Each structure stands twice: as C-alpha cells, then as structure tokens.
Amino acid sequence: MRLWFEAGPTLPDLVGRHANAPAVIVGNGPSLRTADLRLPPEAVVFAFNGAWRLHMAGRLTPHWHVVEDRLVAEEEAAALRAMDWTTLILPREHAEVIPPGPGRMHVPVDWSYYDSVRPPAHPGFATTAEGPLYAGQSVVYLALQLAFLMGCDPVVLLGMDLDYRLPVSARVAGHVVASTAADPNHFDPDYFGPGRRWHLPKPDRMLVAFRHAATVYARHGRRLLNATPGGRLTGVPRGGLCAAAGDDA
Numbered sequence: 740m741r742l743w744f745e746a747g748p749t750l751p752d753l754v755g756r757h758a759n760a761p762a763v764i765v766g767n768g769p770s771l772r773t774a775d776l777r778l779p780p781e782a783v784v785f786a787f788n789g790a791w792r793l794h795m796a797g798r799l800t801p802h803w804h805v806v807e808d809r810l811v812a813e814e815e816a817a818a819l820r821a822m823d824w825t826t827l828i829l830p831r832e833h834a835e836v837i838p839p840g841p842g843r844m845h846v847p848v849d850w851s852y853y854d855s856v857r858p859p860a861h862p863g864f865a866t867t868a869e870g871p872l873y874a875g876q877s878v879v880y881l882a883l884q885l886a887f888l889m890g891c892d893p894v895v896l897l898g899m900d901l902d903y904r905l906p907v908s909a910r911v912a913g914h915v916v917a918s919t920a921a922d923p924n925h926f927d928p929d930y931f932g933p934g935r936r937w938h939l940p941k942p943d944r945m946l947v948a949f950r951h952a953a954t955v956y957a958r959h960g961r962r963l964l965n966a967t968p969g970g971r972l973t974g975v976p977r978g979g980l981c982a983a984a985g986d987d988a
Contacts, residue, residue, distance in 0.1 A: 749868075750846060750868040754890070755890045756890070758889075759890060759891075760781060760890070760891055760892075761779070761783070761892070761893055762782060762785065762886045762889075762892075763778050763895050764785045764883065764897070764899075765784060765897050766879055766900070767790055767926055768902070768926065768970065769925060769926055770969060771898040774898060774968070776793065776799045779980060784800075784802050785802070785803045785804075785805060785885070785886065786799060786801035786803075786804050786805075788811045791815075791818050792926075794825075800824055803825065804819075804822060804826065805827075805828045805885070806827070806829040806878060809833060810936050812833040812837055816837060826844065827842060828843075830848040846872055847872065848872050848873070848881070851863075852944070860947070862875040862880065864887075865888065866888075875945070875949075877948065879949075880945075880948045880949070887955070893961070893962035893978075894956070894964070895965075895978070896949075896972070897966050900967060901946065902971050916937050916939055917935070918934065918935045919933055921933075922935075946972070949975055952975075953974060953975045962978075964977065965978070966979040
C-alpha cells in the first residue's frame with residue numbers, strides 16, 4: 740500500500756480525505772481471533788498498537804495505524820518504526836520515541852480526560868481540524884475523531900470487546916501492569932505476553948467515551964455502528980457496512 744504523504748502533514752490535511760467512504764475501525768479484542776477480516780475494498784481501515792501482527796499474518800493491511808499510549812509506543816517501537824505498508828499516527832509527545840519521518844504523522848492531543856483529580860464527565864471530540872484530538876481512555880477514540888474529520892460514513896467498530904481480565908500472575912505497580920503469562924484480552928496471546936508492560940484498562944471510562952462519540956456522530960447526521968460479535972460495548976447502535984447501506988443480504 741502506497742503511503743499518502745511524506746513527513747510534516749497536519750490535521751487540516753486530513754479533512755475530507757475520505758469523504759462519504761465507509762470506514763472500519765478494527766480493535767484488537769479476542770473476538771478478532773475468529774473474525775472475518777476480508778473487508779470491502781472501498782472501506783477505509785484503521786488499526787492500532789500491536790495490530791501489525793495482523794498484517795504479518797496476512798489478515799489485515801490498514802490505511803491508518805494509530806498509537807496513543809506511551810508504553811505501547813515504547814514497547815512496540817521497533818515494529819512501528821519498521822512499518823512501510825500504512826501511515827502511522829501518534830501524539831506529538833511520542834516523537835522522541837518514534838521520530839517524524841515518511842509515513843508518520845504526529846498530532847496534538849488533549850489529555851484532560853486522564854486527569855486524576857478533576858477529569859471531565861466525558862472527553863472532548865474534535866469535529867474541526869483546529870485541534871487538538873482528545874484522548875478517551877482508548878486509542879480507538881482518537882481514530883473515531885480522525886474518521887470523522889476525514890468525512891467517513893458509516894464508521895463501523897469491529898473487535899471492540901471491552902471485556903478485560905487481569906491475569907492473577909500479573910505484577911501491578913500503580914497503573915502499570917507487567918505480564919508474566921499469555922494475554923487473554925487481545926487477539927494474540929503474545930500481544931501483552933510475558934515481559935510486556937501495559938496500563939490498567941478502564942472499560943467504564945472507555946464506555947463513556949464511545950457513547951459520547953456515538954452521540955456526536957448522530958448529532959452531525961453520521962453513523963457510528965458496532966459490528967463486534969458479543970462484547971460489552973453498549974450505547975453504540977449495532978450494525979455493519981451492509982446494514983448501513985440498507986442491504987439485508
């Protein structure tokens with residue numbers, strides 16, 4: 740897949756990039772182990788963090804690959820730097836870990852939803868390219884804003900299970916977890932496997948953010964749908980690309 744740009748783009752460069760094109764935002768939940776990832780060729784595909792494994796397995800080649808978490812940027816740095824099949828988007832704060840370069844975009848991010856003292860009831864949502872994007876407890880929330888700015892409609896979530904289990908063998912220090920066993924929370928047991936560090940998930944805060952995103956989409960006449968088999972994501976209408984197109988097949 741040919742990279743769209745060299746170094747140096749900004750959020751305004753993305754506005755309307757995929758106007759009226761459907762998008763599929765592929766989370767990394769365990770439901771992806773058996774999911775059919777043969778997506779329609781017209782779909783704009785977003786993937787995240789350690790999803791480079793899906794590409795290496797021949798299952799998915801996204802148009803956009805997004806990273807938010809600093810630990811992920813550090814743990815996955817070598818693999819992320821080596822990606823040449825997609826465009827990588829990550830916060831400006833992570834430029835010292837993964838520096839600017841061809842096929843990479845560093846964006847401004849508002850982190851106020853993570854305030855441990857007075858966090859807002861829900862994160863902001865960027866509907867214009869003035870920026871910043873807003874962190875929403877999940878990297879997927881950044882992609883929801885990117886897809887909105889790009890003009891995608893409908894936007895379909897897949898692999899967003901929101902069902903996390905902390906292994907009893909994990910070592911926890913504050914908000915950081917160090918794994919000592921296979922990862923039960925993602926499509927690959929090595930995703931956060933032995934020796935990997937990750938932040939404690941907050942699915943309740945994620946749920947608030949996703950429901951807010953669904954409200955923003957609806958307010959602007961856009962469609963945000965959840966096509967994840969099962970899972971605990973509620974408050975986002977169920978449906979897929981076929982349903983959004985009015986196809987009952």
